[in-house]
Amino acid sequence: xxxxxxxxxxxxxxxxxxxxxxxxxxxxxLRDSPFKGDLTWEKVQTLAEEGxxxxxxxxxxxxxxxxxxxxxxxxxxxxxxxxQEPSKK
Numbered sequence: 001x002x003x004x005x006x007x008x009x010x011x012x013x014x015x016x017x018x019x020x021x022x023x024x025x026x027x028x029x030l031r032d033s034p035f036k037g038d039l040t041w042e043k044v045q046t047l048a049e050e051g052x053x054x055x056x057x058x059x060x061x062x063x064x065x066x067x068x069x070x071x072x073x074x075x076x077x078x079x080x081x082x083x084q085e086p087s088k089k
Contacts, residue, residue, distance in 0.1 A: 010047070019051030019060060026067055029074075041071035 010018065025044040028036040048064045055061055 015053035
């Protein structure tokens with residue numbers, strides 16, 4: 001028995017689902033995973049913003065800050081810094 005691939009708009013997703021998707025996307029982007037498809041830092045940031053929801057401990061806001069910093073580093077716009085190439089071991 002297979003699983004049907006049903007495409008749905010992310011607009012109908014809950015805040016928790018969007019936030020979880022942003023966390024997964026963050027990991028895919030950091031690793032430059034071949035499975036990221038057409039994912040961008042902008043999309044990860046948008047999902048994180050839409051998924052903030054209740055955040056009593058501030059963890060979601062802190063994660064959003066990490067996403068913004070990673071996006072800026074990727075674009076080379078943080079005070080002239082550019083991401084370093086991974087070391088070849």
